[in-house]
Amino acid sequence: MKKELTDRQQEILSFIEQFRDENGYPPTLRQIGKQFGISSTFGVKRHMDALVKKGHILVESNASRGITVLSNFESISMPQTLGDIEKYFKRIPIIGRVAAGVPITAVENHDGDVVVDPAMVKGFDTCFALKVKGDSMVNAGIMEKDHVIVAAQNFAKHDDIVVALIDDEATVKRYWQKNNQIKLMPENDNYQPIEIVNKEVFHIAGKVIGVIRWYN
Amino acid sequence: MKKELTDRQQEILSFIEQFRDENGYPPTLRQIGKQFGISSTFGVKRHMDALVKKGHILVESNASRGITVLSNFESISMPQTLGDIEKYFKRIPIIGRVAAGVPITAVENHDGDVVVDPAMVKGFDTCFALKVKGDSMVNAGIMEKDHVIVAAQNFAKHDDIVVALIDDEATVKRYWQKNNQIKLMPENDNYQPIEIVNKEVFHIAGKVIGVIRWYN
DNA sequence: AAATATAGTGCTCATAAGAGCACTTGTCAA
């Protein structure tokens, strides 16, 4: 069992992990020292020894950057059989281009995928994810490069956030409808509402049901 | 765009990734050479140069093991065995209360969990999710009731978005630091920055690495 | 007051490890 760390040791352990995560390789003793204002490698080395002793890392002797951080994997609720997996986890494809003619499910359109909770997309037949271009929805908390999770459907209700196609151009906007009049409302003061006059070239691809953002 | 690799280059790239995944740090040129029966570091070095040129890795000059493998988004794949699951999916606990005294991992504090892509939290030892209260970060696209994904750590860099504890009250803010002065910056014009004067009652619980939102 | 633990300095030393040159071998296309 891992033993309690001092504040200093915890700080240093966190730094090692973060460094490794950002660079793909762990820091040297001197890089650690520099980060914390420790001028001597020996001072840092003793922290390593302490972290090894307490079971948080492994250090390969005489190997530069030879630090292995031991993970702390605590399982929550996990599937018991392979067949169970879809009850616990779901992957949704990230669609590169959304165009009217092209079926959403087209494989050549894949651009990776996102992992979501199946409970969240329950009841929606076909879902896909879309990487947001532009900042027209920032006031709705949808930023450039976020991924929106979309339930595929060709209709919408007033006030839904939708993925709409105008002349084969995909856009995320809030759907506004009164009687026979339709507008696509941006949520950014620098943009103007788009009024749909020609319904021939207008299409709804789906309704936004979620947003996922990762920093870095 | 990444260019095509020769068979040899592909083998070597795979080995580097596998080595790093197993050990937590990349191999040296000599270790790579040993694996493939290449006795000269120069032979290996030229493979590295080729991989850099073709956009698959980064190499830090004169740094031992300074190889960063650039990630490649693969298309949807599913685990083949139960043991594989954690490579594909991860659940992160939603923490009810974040308080200075209480360990984050305390089970009684669970409030369900969120499903995320393990690749996104790779390298972070302990992660948790937190439901956002209040609208002080709307300009950063973090809305009330969103879940923020947090990597547990007790330090932060200037400009990180952090979960901070002041007098046992948890808050999400942008971390601002200059010399010895620390401020927590809201991203909403209706709120004022919080200046940290008493560091006794101030604590950093973690760094926000992602945001998840579900509508309805 | 003495003992103990954590944290750090300023060195030295040995070596692990990257950089690079001149030369060789084998394959394939023009």
Add this chain to the structure above:
DNA sequence: TTGACAAGTGCTCTTATGAGCACTATATTT
């Protein structure tokens, strides 16, 4: 046949980096 290219050898050179010693400082405990 020639030329281009990938792949590898056997070196040398430099330096980045881990190991370790003797000593200091500051708490906290005994």
